[in-house]
Structure formats: C-alpha cells, structure tokens
Amino acid sequence: MTVFHAAQALLPGGWARDVTIRADAGGTVIAALPDTAPPEGAERLPGHVIPGVPNIHSHAFQRAMAGAAERRSPAGRDSFWTWRETMYRFVARLTPDDAEAVAAQLQVECLEHGFTHLAEFHYLHHQPDGTPYADRAEMSLRHLAAARATGIGLTLLPSLYRHGGIFGATPSPGQRPFLNDIDGFEAILARCAEAVREMPRARLGIAPHSLRAVTPAMLAHFADHPGPIHIHAAEQLREVEECLAATGARPVEWLLANMAVDARWCLIHSTHLTGEESRGLARSGAVAGLCPTTEASLGDGTFDLPAFAGAGGAVAIGTDSHVGTAPREELRQLEFSQRLRSLSRSIAADGASPHPGRALLDAVLRGGARAAGAPLGAIAPGTRCDLVELDGAHPTLVPHQGDALLDAWVFSGQSSPVRTVAVAGEVLVRDGRHHGHEAIAARFRAAMRRLAA
C-alpha cells in the first residue's frame, strides 16, 4: 500500500484540497479522499497534483536526431521528405545499445516533464542492411529494458512496415531496417507479448505504419486485434494526393470506409482532413494522435481542432520526433497553432471550461488513456496511480490556483515547475530530477559521441 497526501489535487469532479490518495501494491488507486488529514507515513505533496499525462506517439531513436536535422539542404526545398532521408542515413549507424541509451534518456526527460506513459511506435527492427538481429525482437525488447530502468509506463507498438509507397510500392534501401512480412512481424509480436507479461506497467498493441507501408490485405489480417492499433494518417499533403491517385480516396476516408475503425484505433497526425473525414473520425471513437511540435518542425500543416472537437472527437498528444519532450510544450503549440490559424484566442476553451489549459489537459488525459490502452488519465479508484505535482511557489505558477494555474503552466514560462512524479505509486522524480538522471544521461552522452564520431 502506498499513501500520498496532496495539498491540492485535480480529481474527476474538479480541484480538491487535502486529498489522501491510496494505491494498492500493484500501483492502482483504491481511494482518493478530499478534506482529510495526512495519514501517518503518507508521502506529502504540498503543491498542485494532476494525473500523469500519456504521451501517445514516440519514435524514441529520433531523440538522438532532435536539433540535428535543421540545416538547409543545398537544393533549399526542405520538407518532411528531405528530413526523412536524413533520418534514414542516421538509423544506419544506430546499434541496439545506442537505441536503449537514447530511449532511456528520452523516457527520463518525459517523466521529468510530467509524461508518465509512452506509446512507442517502433519500426526500427533490423540491422542497417535489413538483416534481423539474432533475436528478431532485439530492438523492441531494448525499449522495454529502458522502461524497466526508468519506471515509465509503456505501450509498445511494434510497427508493420512492408512497402515504400501507397499499397505496395518497392521500398528504398534506407527503409530496409524497418521491413517485415507478416510472419516476421508475428514473431516479433510473440516475443514482445512474452516480455510484456512480466511488466505490469507495459501494454502491447500494434502499429501498421501507414497506408504507405502496408497493403489492405495486411490491414485486414489484423482487423480483429484487440488494440491499441496505431497508424500514421494524413500527415502530409503528398501522402493525401498519392492515396487519392491510387485508391480514389483520401487516407482517413479510405480507413473509415474499409476498416472497422473504432475506439481501439489511434490515427496519428490526422492533419489534413475534410469536414466529412473529421466528423467520421470523431463518430468512430478513434483518437486523433496529435504531435504539435513535430508537426510544426516538419512543416506538416495544422489540425483543425475546433471542427474535430465540435464533432465530439477524442484527441491525445505525442512527442513523436522529440524536438519537444514536455506536455506543456505540446499543449501550448497545439493551442497557439489554432490561434494563428483562426486569428482568435482561447480556442480549446468553451463556456463549460473557460480555461484552455484545463480544457486541453482534460482532453488529452481522456484521449491519451484510450490511445494507450491503459487505465490512466485520472486520480480515481481503478486507475494507475500516476501523479504529477506542480510546485505552486514556482515563479511561473505563483500565485495562481486551480484551472488558472494550469493556464500558467501551459502558456507561460520555460523552466519546469514539475516537482514530483510518481508512476504506479512509485516516486521516480523528486525536486524535478529522475532518480537515474545522471547515470542515464552519461550513457546517452557516450552513445551520442559515438554516433557523431
């Protein structure tokens, strides 16, 4: 049994004071009681406690490229597609040891900023020439090893990647480390399932990479999977145009018409949607997995949040390429992109929830739990005891309270007011630092120097 006592905590019914939070030995909340005195032995959290935020889209290895793919190319027409070529050259150097060191560093950064669960969309399966490692699941297992070391919750999403363009184009040499046929992919899934069974904070889903990488037959093969099922969709206009040319439908339109898209699914990006696609996706119960800083970095475009939210659509946030690793940064970019697009303010807020910081947090906690396939996103009985304590005395937050404090957290300041982070009742971050911060950073530095040599 673990017991916390929070001076203020965001419960499903709103902000409450003097909250005793009890978790069982497995790290599940069994009670969250406001207006209570601190029980003996309780871990005191004197700040403002919010539920841990799920990060629903990660390619961990790309943390090692963050900031290193900005230089203008000689041709001067830089885009997602030129960035992708840089990424292909980079993965040709990455060993399993490097991948684990980078994943652990990323996970520590995420935890220190208030993400307590990561959905790892994992497609870097093989050696640079495409030869599988002796254990075909080696790279997947390295992400689980990193999660065991850092304590973060993980939804591992091995990615099926077979082709180099819409419905069957030949892959390029740079894509060889990603490729599997169905049998090879099933072998990876089986190994991962075995490993995840031993990890109570881990879940296993699948990720058909995109309509650029799998065929309709491959998608149909996994149609009955219990989920989560994640897929990249409609990130780039070129992808939309290629899909239209090949199938007569746009990517999200095609998925909605041909697959049983429902709450098991998370469509990553969903940037370029027609009104009809937006309403259809919202109706399906699938989550739109938004990655605001990466989408801005890659020049993808802007998601139409008011249209999707107005239709009752569920959203979640991910850090994808990890140019950002903080929930506040993703939420800030998401709201700011909508303001620039609509020439107005407070887009995520409405009459019921006038603070956009609170409205955004509520939305991504709900959608994030669904996309992660785990009991997350609330401080309530039955959920995992993932807590993030914000220091109310931090210069960014003082003297705000309640939802106004969430606005201050999301929309102002740079230094992080996250003080304490617990996952499944275990405190991993104290005074803003993860317990393994130094050792994991040292291993990451060594990997980065080797990669740059």
Ligand SMILES: [Zn+2]
């Ligand atoms: Zn992605």
